[in-house]
Amino acid sequence: MRKLPSRLKKGDLVGVIAPSSPPNQESLQKALPFLEELGLRVKLGNSVTAVNGYLAGTDEERLADLHAMFEDPEVSGIFCAGGGYGAARIADQIDYAMIKENPKVFWGYSDITFLHTAIGEYADLVTFHGPMLASDVGKPEFHERSRRMFNQLFEPFELHYTEEVTPLETLVGGVAQGELVGGNLSLVRSAIGTKFDLDVKGKILLIEEIDEEPYEVDEILNQLRMARKFDEAAGxxxxxxxxxxxxxxxPSLTLDQVVDHYFSQLKIPVVKGFKIGHCEPHFSVPLGALARLDGDAKTLTILPGVE
Incomplete structure (x- = not known):
């Protein structure tokens, strides 16, 4: 089992960083009061306002920000301002031993998937796949259920996703248990062949995506199939x-046709329809935590991500 970060408490100081692209400053400023409503104090990293083309500052600046927030004993958690592109550029320079010695809440998704995988693998830490400040929290459409998902950081409780949340569809029935891993499909694919290649053996693989046409999703899923990811996963x-x-x-195949082609013949439980990803509401989940996927009952249960 991976290490669980300590739960957050009212009054805790949390850091905000931008490991990928420059966040929208207007949306970010609208999002910061949300953290304060949760009872948290906020420390902004230098990368949050830095701009280097499509990157939030140089690789060195973004790396230094990440390191500084994990090293700072006064910072109890780290929230990513946004995604975009760039997290993978610093992954092989991160001091994972330092992070392992300073486990704390780390929250984001999309391009941050690469860091979730890397930190999970090399710092053995549970991290959180959830809405980001500028990309989601600061937008008018930010959903009340998305807000409530942040409560899991303050009190350890099991997460239960059933059809009471959204309709689900079982492609393959059965029950699987294992660590929940994965995230954005393109980022999972981009790590294949590197030291950060996602280990899915005996684990439940989560995938989500944005702005990829059915043929592009098809290409990525085919690469994951040939890399034997679906053979090794538990669900x-x-x-x-x-x-x-x-x-x-x-003309085109539909997304459903593409998904059915790759998953409907598997011998492991496969369920689709989860509102996890670039969506509202966004059901936040702890990656690396133990999960149980029941394809017959159409439920996903995840153990707490904090201690």
Missing amino acids: IVIGDFKNAEPNKRQ
Whole structure:
């Protein structure tokens, strides 16, 4: 079992960093009061306002920010301002031994998937796949259920996703137990062949995506299939695929046809329809925590991500 970070408490200081692209400053400023409403004090990293083309500062600046927040004994948790691109550029320079010695809440998704995988693998720490400040929290459409998902950081409780949350569809029945891993499909694919290649053996693989047409999703899933990811996984949780509509390629298979092609013949439980990803509401989950996927009952149960 991976190490659980300590739960957050009212009055705790949390850091905000931008390991990927520059966050929208207007949205970020609208989001910061949300952290204060949770009873948290906020420390902004230097990367949050830095701009280096499509990156939030240089690799050195973003890396230094990440290290500083984990090393600072006064910082109890770290929230990513946004995603975009760039997290993978610093992954092989991160001091994972230091992070392992300073375990704390780390929260984000999308491009941050690469850091979730790396920190999980090399610092043995449970991290959180959830809405980001500028990308989600600061937007008018930020959902009340998405807000409530932050409560799991303050009190350890099991998460239960059933059809009371959203309709679900079972592609393959059965029950699987294992660590929940994964995140954004493109980022899982981008790590194949590197030291950060996602280990899915005996684990439940979560996938979600945004702005990829069915043929692009097909290409990524085919690579994961050939890399034997689906053979090794214990179960598959299919999250939200936002804007997965054919645009450049007409005529096209539908996303459902693509997904069914790759998953319906597997011998492990596969369930789709989870509102996890670039969506509202966004059901936040602890990655690396023990989960149970029941394809027959259409439920996903996840043990607490904090201690």
